[in-house]
Amino acid sequence: MAGNSRPIDARGWIFEVQDLEAEAETWLPIAGLNTFTYNPSENEETTETVAFESEGAYEEDVMQRGASIALAGQYRVDKTTNAQDPGQAYIDNVWANLVGIDSHNPVRWRHRSQTSWVVWDATMTPGEQGGGNNDKTSWAATIRRNGWATTAAVTP
Template sequence: MAGTSRPIDARGWIFQVEDTGATQETWLPIAGLTTFTHNPGENEETADTTAFDSEGHYEQDVMQRGATLELEGQFRIDKTTKAQDAGQAYVDGEWSQRLGIDSRNAVRWRHETQTQWVVWEATVTPGEQGGGTNEKTSWSATITRCGAPTTAAVSG
């Protein structure tokens, strides 16, 4: 037998944004996602350390680490109230409008099989929205990590 490890389903990933305007800690799930891309090497910077004594072999030191999450999916609304999904609405209407020191917000994400959240302080860049005659309206955002990632236990 080749072992018991199995690949995990992409649909099992959960992404949430912290509502910093709430009176108590509130995390809003981002609904409607159909794809995501985690790029753990985005914004990495290196310094060339190659010298004569490198004997013709390239050398470098990593000077800066970075990462991004690209989230894409469908623009979602509540069927009854017509309000946009709370997580998407927070990204679009609150977070993406902030500038300077106010532009950062917390996000967390994990797979449903994991017992720890990955938590980032991050900025967001809203993505394009659109669609054709027989399509649903798209929604997307790019989240860029600021500083080192942390973790938090899944509670409840």
């Protein structure tokens, strides 16, 4: 069966942010993305455990695990209303203004071929926006996991 395995398309990944201001559970897809970078070792911390009995060989223990996802693409608006994409707008106008314990927000992501979401309690750093004469305006954010990831079934 290994001969039947194929790589998956990067464009098949879906990223959503939970709107904590909504009365009912509401997940907002983040539109306009054209690249992402998942870093499963972001904020990892190790401690050296070398002792005389290590006989000169390096040894360590991982003391902390972390992860991040950097999202980037194009700033998107509705062509009829000119309103920014709801997922991007929530990140830019709600989440980006929160500090302390309020700076935490759930995010979830998966590939369209998967049957469960990866869910993070996360903090976020907004990315730069810009562009040149013949460019589309860029949009970006970096999301960092807090605690351990959980999963949730994909429901219609």
